Amino acid sequence: MPSFVRQTPFIAPLLALSLSACSSDSSTGLKPFTGTPLSVVGQAEMTARYMAEVWTQGNVAYTSTWGTRSSGGVSVPGNAVHIWKIDGASPVLTDSLIIENATTLGDIQVSDDGKLLVVATERANGSIVIYSLTNPLKPTRLARYETPNTTNGVHTAEVARVNGTLYAFLSIDTPSARLVIVDLSDPANPKEVFMRIMGAPFIHDVYVRDGLLFTALWNDGATIWDIGGGGKGGTPANPVQIGNVRTAAWAASAGGSEAHNIWWFHDPAGGANAKRFMFVGEEAPGVGGGTLSSSNGDIHVVDISNMAAPKEVAFYHVDGAGTHNFSVDEQRGILYAAYYNGGVRALDIRGDLSSCTADQKASDGRCDLKKMGRELGAGLQNNGNVYIWGVHFDGSYVYASDMLRGLWKLAAADR
Amino acid sequence: MTFGARLRVTAVGIGLLTTLPAAAQMSGHDSTARASGGVRIQAVGLVSRVDPAVANRTLTEAYLTQPVIMAHGTALGGHVAGVLTLDFEGLTLERGQLTPGAYGEGYADRRHPHTYLHEAVAVLAGAFRGTGVSLAGGKGFVTFGTDDPMMRPFVAYPVNHHLAQILERYVIAGAVRRGPVSLEASLFNGDEPLSPGAPPDASRFGDSWAARATLDSHLGVELQGSYAFVTSPELVSGGLDQRKWSAAARVDRSSGPIRYALVEWAMTDALVGDVTTNRFSSVLAEASADAKPVTLSLRYENTTRPEEQRLLDTFRTSRSPTDLSIIGITRWQTVTGALSLSRTFGKLDVAPFAEVAYARPTEELTPSAFEPREFYGASSLWMLSGGVRLGVGARHQRMGRYGAAMPNVASSTMPGSHAGH
Numbered sequence: 001m002p003s004f005v006r007q008t009p010f011i012a013p014l015l016a017l018s019l020s021a022c023s024s025d026s027s028t029g030l031k032p033f034t035g036t037p038l039s040v041v042g043q044a045e046m047t048a049r050y051m052a053e054v055w056t057q058g059n060v061a062y063t064s065t066w067g068t069r070s071s072g073g074v075s076v077p078g079n080a081v082h083i084w085k086i087d088g089a090s091p092v093l094t095d096s097l098i099i100e101n102a103t104t105l106g107d108i109q110v111s112d113d114g115k116l117l118v119v120a121t122e123r124a125n126g127s128i129v130i131y132s133l134t135n136p137l138k139p140t141r142l143a144r145y146e147t148p149n150t151t152n153g154v155h156t157a158e159v160a161r162v163n164g165t166l167y168a169f170l171s172i173d174t175p176s177a178r179l180v181i182v183d184l185s186d187p188a189n190p191k192e193v194f195m196r197i198m199g200a201p202f203i204h205d206v207y208v209r210d211g212l213l214f215t216a217l218w219n220d221g222a223t224i225w226d227i228g229g230g231g232k233g234g235t236p237a238n239p240v241q242i243g244n245v246r247t248a249a250w251a252a253s254a255g256g257s258e259a260h261n262i263w264w265f266h267d268p269a270g271g272a273n274a275k276r277f278m279f280v281g282e283e284a285p286g287v288g289g290g291t292l293s294s295s296n297g298d299i300h301v302v303d304i305s306n307m308a309a310p311k312e313v314a315f316y317h318v319d320g321a322g323t324h325n326f327s328v329d330e331q332r333g334i335l336y337a338a339y340y341n342g343g344v345r346a347l348d349i350r351g352d353l354s355s356c357t358a359d360q361k362a363s364d365g366r367c368d369l370k371k372m373g374r375e376l377g378a379g380l381q382n383n384g385n386v387y388i389w390g391v392h393f394d395g396s397y398v399y400a401s402d403m404l405r406g407l408w409k410l411a412a413a414d415r
Numbered sequence: 416m417t418f419g420a421r422l423r424v425t426a427v428g429i430g431l432l433t434t435l436p437a438a439a440q441m442s443g444h445d446s447t448a449r450a451s452g453g454v455r456i457q458a459v460g461l462v463s464r465v466d467p468a469v470a471n472r473t474l475t476e477a478y479l480t481q482p483v484i485m486a487h488g489t490a491l492g493g494h495v496a497g498v499l500t501l502d503f504e505g506l507t508l509e510r511g512q513l514t515p516g517a518y519g520e521g522y523a524d525r526r527h528p529h530t531y532l533h534e535a536v537a538v539l540a541g542a543f544r545g546t547g548v549s550l551a552g553g554k555g556f557v558t559f560g561t562d563d564p565m566m567r568p569f570v571a572y573p574v575n576h577h578l579a580q581i582l583e584r585y586v587i588a589g590a591v592r593r594g595p596v597s598l599e600a601s602l603f604n605g606d607e608p609l610s611p612g613a614p615p616d617a618s619r620f621g622d623s624w625a626a627r628a629t630l631d632s633h634l635g636v637e638l639q640g641s642y643a644f645v646t647s648p649e650l651v652s653g654g655l656d657q658r659k660w661s662a663a664a665r666v667d668r669s670s671g672p673i674r675y676a677l678v679e680w681a682m683t684d685a686l687v688g689d690v691t692t693n694r695f696s697s698v699l700a701e702a703s704a705d706a707k708p709v710t711l712s713l714r715y716e717n718t719t720r721p722e723e724q725r726l727l728d729t730f731r732t733s734r735s736p737t738d739l740s741i742i743g744i745t746r747w748q749t750v751t752g753a754l755s756l757s758r759t760f761g762k763l764d765v766a767p768f769a770e771v772a773y774a775r776p777t778e779e780l781t782p783s784a785f786e787p788r789e790f791y792g793a794s795s796l797w798m799l800s801g802g803v804r805l806g807v808g809a810r811h812q813r814m815g816r817y818g819a820a821m822p823n824v825a826s827s828t829m830p831g832s833h834a835g836h
Binding site: 104 | 688734
């Protein structure tokens, strides 16, 4: 449909003439955090490249790098994996891996058995690089998986086991954004088992657990697929859709869901809410800014008791900042969220998140986790300029990768 | 009396497309020609040196830029007209033309090649009770902004090309003109070209629209204001939309020291839903003066551009911002001077020229993932260009308007360049 109905009237240019040619605004509207802080245990500076994702395994952390960082006319691409020892108060950089023909390594993950490190590479062409972690401090490359279907870049790569077999789930960049599933049974010889174009305008990330695949499809919301555990006959080679939810936008006028990442929470405390809630991160462009200077987007809580008809029941919002990746302390029911310029947030996600008082509800009926008192703490927001891409809870500490300044080690939140 | 009986051909209605004498166009007299047309072939041989072009490196490159064949014709006494422009930059300019600040369609600091089928538009035109009317359709320019830089005095495109013009779209444009006032509106597809050989996405026709009003004052000054809404120009669907505004004053004179001048303002809002994520703006002023035997031209530009992640080729970017977020905004303040000389050898017109540009880019956001001084290795950039414009055939005077929207052209044979300035 032509877009006549919702546009500014033609008189706008005359009004706009009064504006100068220099109106951009780096103010984000982020307020100082006055609640319980997540205290800083230590930090390791990294300013040669922009940091990206973080993953830990034992006493070692692996971080990826993003974009191009320039200094004095020398530009360094985000083609490095940094390897850190994290058994001390502050992480210590011990080694780096350089991946040729890459400008961004957006995603990094260790397999559940601790044997493999998988790194996604962007942009053209795009690939995943698979390393053996026989020596965790000295990963050795097993394969670089690069096919026409990984063009124009692997934005995220999640590694998960389905019915005993290890797979990598690759979210491929535009213009033909698609999901590619690769069998890593023989990690030196990965094999594609599935490819489908999906997402509007792209698929951004997935989450896999118990034979279910959760896809974050940006404005198409979040979709649940059976790939072996949903009872619908699905497999990694033939996912069968179970349900979809379009989560709300962070602002009513902001358009679509902007579904970016997902976590399906399993609460070992059990009860009716044990596997009831899916958390969807929304990544929205900053207003009056760009990467490193602003962000937007909420955390959305979706009740998937009926997976065929998921329903958003709650949300968490921070004025002037938007969420990015999650890590969950399931034993204690605490979700840690990277919040870019807003640092790190810790939320209590145990119990019934769909039940709240009228005062704790937004006008659309969703419960507001902040009003429910579920905000346990925040870290790094008041530590100068930060831009936190990823967090990883290792059972004791929370590690936060700061695109601007390096790797932070934070104390876990208190309940 | 029926509308058809009243319909008469006016030069205003087919102004872009005819070879009528300028006087006849301005008077609005009927054409007696039943069919007419013309073809022009032109190209620019160019050597450019940019210091620094990127990463403290000075680059010197040579190109054949703007190689085009332009054809136009009318029939049925001017009721029907057509314009065709073939652009071969896809063959000669695949790496892009070094131009500090230029951006768009996957290029940065190089001006991207245009599509082979630059323009193919058919026009039906006529008049009703003194009001010129026209309907144009095909692939071409949208009723927004100012004339294409190719028809203006400088070989280096301004930074604001993607703020101030919308082109190479499937478009249907209606126009009416009464006296000095013309009003236009158009529907088109929002998607930008993906490559020189890629056609627009026909399925998206009508997802975007634009409107423009123009006043030809008696003082020889043309004033225009326009607005456009462009749906997801960088992605097939779901990308950032754009709201665009443009206002400009233009002077075209056949005599006097100042032969041409343009002052324009343009602004584009990038949108998620109805939320403006970022605003980009431009102020540009340029003029040409005759100082026989040469033509002198000067341009000042102050434009902000979005920065996107660079690829392995640092002059290329991803075709849409990753996760729809830009990595910075750069303000480009650029002064460009040009000197050209025009000679005719039989049917061949030859115009050697020299251009020099000084650009000062600064980041608008802090912190920013794109800091110009750190990226280029200097706080200012110089570009020196020299070359020759070659052409055969009658010059087109304007580019970007059709039918009744085509203002009267003051000078049909201005010397100095293919743009006639």
